[in-house]
Amino acid sequence: MKKKALSAAACAAFLLLAGCGSDSSDAASGENADTCTSFATSHNAFVATVEAVPTDQAGVEKWTADKAASLSEFTTQSEQATGEVKNALTTLVADLPGDSLELSEPDSESGQKFVDNSNAVASACEADGTAVTLDEFPLLKF
Numbered sequence: 346m347k348k349k350a351l352s353a354a355a356c357a358a359f360l361l362l363a364g365c366g367s368d369s370s371d372a373a374s375g376e377n378a379d380t381c382t383s384f385a386t387s388h389n390a391f392v393a394t395v396e397a398v399p400t401d402q403a404g405v406e407k408w409t410a411d412k413a414a415s416l417s418e419f420t421t422q423s424e425q426a427t428g429e430v431k432n433a434l435t436t437l438v439a440d441l442p443g444d445s446l447e448l449s450e451p452d453s454e455s456g457q458k459f460v461d462n463s464n465a466v467a468s469a470c471e472a473d474g475t476a477v478t479l480d481e482f483p484l485l486k487f
Contacts, residue, residue, distance in 0.1 A: 375430075375470070375473035375474025375475045376427055376428070376473060376474075377426050377427060377428070377430040377431075377470060377473045377475065378473075378474065378475045379425075380422050380425050380426045380430060380434075381430060381466075381470035381473065381475040381477050382475065382477065383418070383422055384419070384422050384434065384466055384470070384477065385467070385470075385477035385478065385479060387415060387418040387419060387422065388463055388479050388480070389479065389480040390415055391412065391415040391416065392479075392480040392481070392482050392483070393480070394408065394411050394412050394415055395412065395445075395448070395449060395482070395483060396483055409445065409446075412445040413445060416441055416445060419434060419437055419438050419441070420438050422434055423435045423437070423438050428469075428473065429469040429472060429473065430466065430469045430470055430473050432469070433462065433465045433466040433468075433469040434466055436462055436465065437459070437462035437463060437465070437466055440455065440458045440459070440462055441455070441459070442455040448482075449483070449485065450485070451485040451486065452485070452486060453484065453485070456482065456484050456485075457484060459482060460482050460484060463479055463482065464479070467479055
């Protein structure tokens with residue numbers, strides 16, 4: 346009798362775990378799941394790069410190049426996306442300044458647009474089925 350109870354409990358546990366496994370795949374089930382995940386990773390890496398302000402000239406050149414490389418990833422992602430995610434990423438890319446330093450200037454209009462547009466991409470991703478978490482972009486206010 347104990348073996349039957351254990352077998353039933355094992356079956357129930359397996360079915361419960363199998364159900365949990367399928368629920369987790371639904372968390373990122375949108376058509377743009379890979380693009381949204383890549384966007385969040387790129388966004389957060391860009392924020393980390395912006396926050397790592399160098400202290401010497403050689404560091405500034407590498408820092409500027411690293412920021413430009415990070416920003417170019419958004420263009421690639423916008424080309425891979427579809428629907429509202431594509432629209433939001435296209436807007437983000439279109440509003441990026443030619444010089445990434447403009448994003449970090451005090452009271453930067455382009456910095457605020459970057460934050461707003463990034464949040465719009467995150468909202469579009471969530472509506473598409475993939476929730477993402479974005480690190481806060483450092484806006485300087487005076």
